[in-house]
Amino acid sequence: MAQAQLPLETPLSLPGHPKAWKWYDYFTFNVDHKVIGIQYLVTAFIFYLIGGLMAVAMRTELATADSDFLNPNLYNAFMTNHGTIMIFFWVVPAAIGGFGNYLVPLMIGARDMAFPRLNALAFWLNPPAGALLLASFLFGGAQAGWTAYPPLSTITATTAQSMWILAIVLVGTSSILGAVNFIVTIWKMKVPSMRWNQLPLFCWAMLATSLLALVSTPVLAVGLILLLFDINFGTSFYRPDAGGNVIIYQHLFWFYSHPAVYLMILPIFGIMSEVIPVHARKPIFGYQAIAYSSLAICCVGLFVWVHHMFTSGTPPWMRMFFTISTLIVAVPTGVKIFSWVATLWGGKIRLNSAMLFAIGLLSMFVLGGLSGVTLGTAPVDIHVHDTYYVVAHFHYVLFGGSVFGLYAGIYHWFPKITGRLLDERLGILHFVLTFIGTNLTFLPMHELGLKGMPRRVAMYDPQFEPINFICTIGAFVLAFSIIPFLINVLWSWNKGKIAGDNPWGGLSLEWTTSSPPPIENWEVLPVVTKGPYDYGIEQRKGSTNENEEE
Amino acid sequence: MQGTIDSQTTAITADHGHEHPDFRVLGLLVFLISESLMFGGLFAAYLLLRGMHAQWPPEGTEVELLVPTINTLLLLSSSFVIHYGDVAIKRDDVRSMRKWYWITAAMGAVFLGGQVYEYLTLGYGLRTNVFANCFYVMTGFHGLHVFVGILLILGVIWRSRRPGHYSAQKHTGVTMAEIYWHFVDVIWIILFTLLYILTRF
Ligand SMILES: [Cu+2]
Secondary structure (H helix, E strand, C coil): CCCCCCCCCCCCCCCCCCCCCCHHHHHCCCCCHHHHHHHHHHHHHHHHHHHHHHHHHHHHHHCCCCCCCCCHHHHHHHHHHHHHHHHHHHHHHHHHHHHHHHHHHHHHCCCCCCCHHHHHHHHHCHHHHHHHHHHHHHHCCCCCCCCCCCCHHHHCCHHHHHHHHHHHHHHHHHHHHHHHHHHHHHHHCCCCCCCHHHCCHHHHHHHHHHHHHHHHHHHHHHHHHHHHHHHHCCCCCCCHHHCCCHHHHHHHHHHHHHHHHHHHHHHHHHHHHHHHHHHHCCCCCCHHHHHHHHHHHHHHHHHCHHHHCCCCCCCHHHHHHHHHHHHHHHHHHHHHHHHHHHHHCCCCCCCCHHHHHHHHHHHHHHHHHHHHHHHHCHHHHHHHCCEHHHHHHHHHHHHHHHHHHHHHHHHHHHHHHHCECCCHHHHHHHHHHHHHHHHHHHHHHHHHHHCCCECCCCCCCHHHHHHHHHHHHHHHHHHHHHHHHHHHHHHHHHHCCECCCCCCCCCCHHHHCCCCCCCCCCCCCCCCCCCCCCCCCCCCCCCCCCCCCC | CHHHHHHCCEEECCCCCCEEECCHHHHHHHHHHHHHHHHHHHHHHHHHHHHCCCCCCCCCCCCCCHHHHHHHHHHHHHHHHHHHHHHHHHCCCHHHHHHHHHHHHHHHHHHHHHHHHHHHHCCCCCCCCHHHHHHHHHHHHHHHHHHHHHHHHHHHHHHCCCCCCCCCCCCHHHHHHHHHHHHHHHHHHHHHHHHHHHHHC
């Protein structure tokens, strides 16, 4: 245990308090935000492995044009649950539940979240939801894709589809409870010496994320509950033959599921804004621009959902409106990208694993963003709708973006969480394999899509076979890239080099406590005297002006 | 949220020795934003379906007004009744707070009874047509919220049996039950307008 270098005035732990949690505390209804954060991260990572195996199975099937590895129903079940797991059980819980819970109180100088028991409850909704989803395979697994569009979802594998719906409603509830907690915590529980413009950018991002989750998740819940009624109780909300309408489902679904993209990327943007300045040893460029652009994405992002429905008989004025609003989102996103590049510019860059993943994210997210702009434009979208071009786009955003960001965050905060450093050589190997694997898998998919290969199929036109084979090799590289990472984490957690309180020389508050932090985070709460990104700036006497570098 | 600051209440964080101000009322208000959006999604779906039909409600579906109007008046007045309870606790008068909360809970129960009576006597069931689908799902979902509201009120009454549990300075639970009840009431007004009044025109 790394308990070195506690400040001198630190009194020892209060009597009657355990000094650290035991391993079995991580399997209980524990209300400590750090325990909950780790519970989220580990649970989510297990689901990442499960969802990853499904992807490998699908890519194996797609190596050849015929259906020769998975039977088509199993392929559909994997396709549906791969998407569902990666979104609802990996990226969202890892980024928001994991990093959010672990870091937000530490970054704002709070001893815990505002509602610790609610927080634990929100986590414990996840394991039963995951179990329900996996159990649905006993009934054939949901077949209708992660979007579960009726009428397909109301007529195929209805038992499994109902279990799928219940699982999503459970994690949705968890997400809403978490959002309430984050909003109140960030709003009200900053240490008194911290002003709003000293709030770390990760917390700004979490605030925007939580607002978005708060207003969009309940709408998804409504859409899915109506679907559940259609499947099981004979209603006809989405049955055109009985006066219902399938488009209503699409509106309710995408009102959540477009913002869901931001639920998966805004916290990652927050991680980027923390990792880049520390390892570039420079103040962040455009603190306010980054902070407010998160809120701008949150607001504009609520009014773009119809770009997923350009081919659903959408009237021309709607296509026009939603094309424009979609393109507007590129502006605040671009603001962030340019700010990070400007932060890197001229910095004393420490090119370790965390920074490599952050720069890798930057390069690939730009690609994903550009294909996003083309897809947001109705004429192009209508041409490539439901092709592999779409698959390529969102994997660049969600794998090249979100997953790279999660890795960057893990390499960056692992020393804080465990008190030990991850091994750099294994880390760099992990990065190289992941970077090659990602581009090998997803770059060729752009071409497949533009040539017209439809997504969500187990069999395809043999002319696409060579490109598909490259994608499959890439998928295997990605699968193997996990191995050095797993070895690294498991080995370093027990035997890694002792990290000390602040191995990166970070200025945000989580680095002022020991690694791992004690229960309740600090014996004496820290006092904020300078901004979280004032690297290389001498503190002026008696002032805390941290925006003057702009 | 002003109320929390004024009343200077503090909650002991579970398993932690440290105290911070009580943010539960604020938390409830934030949560109710989410709840509103859930009903908002239902209302939007209803209005879209309504807009797609030339005749709404469909031929042969008669919307009954008498019982729901009585129910509406009942629920509306219960919002005033529960407010008397809140006023009472601010005067440190636990006895009359309990009295007003009992009355509110009873009115809520009668409302639910009226709802069930309506379900049993209506000429259409859940599956009859799309309007009936919406009608039962929306009123049912709202009824579920009324039920939760009654449970919250009964919880407050149960806790207040211990002298000193609530006082003029410390009554977050009482306030939260009241806020939730008002919310349920506001949602009903919108539902009543959409499902009953607007179907007459
Ligand atoms: Cu979208």
